Amino acid sequence: DDRDHFGKKRLDLAGPLMAQVFRLKFQQLVKDMKQYLHRCVETNREFNITLAVKTNIITAGLRYCLATGNWGDQKKASSTKAGVSQVLNRYTYASTLSHLRRTNTPIGRDGKIAKPRQLHNTHWGLVCPAETPEGQACGLVKNLSLMCYVTVGTPATPLIDFMRSRGLDLLEEYDPVMNPKATKVFLNGTWVGVHKNAGQLTDMLRGLRRKGVLSFEVTIIRDVREREIRVFTDAGRVCRPLFVVDNNPNSPDNGSLVLKQEHIYKLHQDQETLGQLEGASEEDRENAIFGWKGLVDGGVVEYLDAEEEETAMIIMTPEDLEEHRNMRQGFPYGDAQPDPHMRIKPKPNQFVRTWTHCEIHPAMILGICASIIPFPDHNQSPRNT
Numbered sequence: 001d002d003r004d005h006f007g008k009k010r011l012d013l014a015g016p017l018m019a020q021v022f023r024l025k026f027q028q029l030v031k032d033m034k035q036y037l038h039r040c041v042e043t044n045r046e047f048n049i050t051l052a053v054k055t056n057i058i059t060a061g062l063r064y065c066l067a068t069g070n071w072g073d074q075k076k077a078s079s080t081k082a083g084v085s086q087v088l089n090r091y092t093y094a095s096t097l098s099h100l101r102r103t104n105t106p107i108g109r110d111g112k113i114a115k116p117r118q119l120h121n122t123h124w125g126l127v128c129p130a131e132t133p134e135g136q137a138c139g140l141v142k143n144l145s146l147m148c149y150v151t152v153g154t155p156a157t158p159l160i161d162f163m164r165s166r167g168l169d170l171l172e173e174y175d176p177v178m179n180p181k182a183t184k185v186f187l188n189g190t191w192v193g194v195h196k197n198a199g200q201l202t203d204m205l206r207g208l209r210r211k212g213v214l215s216f217e218v219t220i221i222r223d224v225r226e227r228e229i230r231v232f233t234d235a236g237r238v239c240r241p242l243f244v245v246d247n248n249p250n251s252p253d254n255g256s257l258v259l260k261q262e263h264i265y266k267l268h269q270d271q272e273t274l275g276q277l278e279g280a281s282e283e284d285r286e287n288a289i290f291g292w293k294g295l296v297d298g299g300v301v302e303y304l305d306a307e308e309e310e311t312a313m314i315i316m317t318p319e320d321l322e323e324h325r326n327m328r329q330g331f332p333y334g335d336a337q338p339d340p341h342m343r344i345k346p347k348p349n350q351f352v353r354t355w356t357h358c359e360i361h362p363a364m365i366l367g368i369c370a371s372i373i374p375f376p377d378h379n380q381s382p383r384n385t
Contacts, residue, residue, distance in 0.1 A: 128367025
């Protein structure tokens with residue numbers, strides 16, 4: 001396996017990191033209480049709750065970690081991660097935003113290993129290809145791209161129950177001799193069972209995700225060759241939004257975007273609605289407007305992570321999609337009088353039958369700082385960095 005594949009990587013955000021320290025300190029608090037209780041029993045004293053609970057253990061623990069950036073126990077300072085909390089950059093507004101989207105790979109800086117530092121194919125659209133420091137940390141410190149999102153994790157148990165009711169055989173009931181061709185189903189890397197009709201199950205899960213019944217951050221992968229379905233609901237996967245292409249053979253819009261004029265109209269109306277909602281709470285505002293959430297819930301936009309992206313066919317622009325669709329329907333391609341200032345681009349590929357997704361905009365592969373460079377695509381790449 002490829003250990004630099006970005007789909008196999010998980011980002012630890014503030015939530016899990018704080019939880020880790022809290023858990024450590026809470027265990028320490030419970031241990032101290034237990035010792036105090038033992039002493040009370042041995043010396044036959046009254047148990048006093050105010051003396052038993054040391055009030056500052058958790059506070060001091062969290063404060064130490066946030067103040068020094070050493071993540072973990074103060075006593076075992078050697079085994080802790082350093083530089084987890086940093087002072088926020090306030091040179092310019094752009095530097096602040098950039099610092100907030102910075103990620104770090106915990107590999108020793110002195111190691112002269114090249115592989116983790118190189119740009120990987122799976123970084124496309126998830127981390128910025130240009131924005132990384134030079135020297136020691138080059139390629140280890142990355143910056144997230146503009147529209148990408150890190151999952152916060154959703155519970156996995158309801159999914160097992162749902163798939164059970166849709167024909168999933170649990171591992172205990174599975175007999176490999178009876179149906180050797182059954183598809184394995186993995187949930188967060190754990191083999192939970194097998195299913196006889198893989199295509200139907202994946203289509204159903206995908207449909208539920210587009211309707212908003214399943215969380216938008218759940219990843220559904222069908223590996224036809226390995227006969228596997230992989231579902232991920234865990235925290236820390238980096239994903240990015242893409243326009244969904246309608247591939248329903250019975251639909252009149254088969255082969256074009258799910259995004260329609262009415263969605264654009266709703267988004268335009270949001271501006272007027274927001275003007276009337278002066279001083280309303282953020283929650284009320286979110287419920288009153290259609291917005292990005294409306295696009296995601298309506299199945300117009302879908303979030304894919306690096307692993308699911310490998311099972312998708314993504315076209316660069318909606319114009320290319322339209323050209324491809326016309327070519328499939330047998331219309332002639334190209335103008336008689338080509339514009340000399342037009343960007344040179346290849347003809348539509350006639351061997352591709354279906355596109356499943358479409359990029360929102362190709363410039364979204366860049367991070368905060370690289371996206372404010374004028375004409376970065378007319379520059380030599382190191383100049384952007």
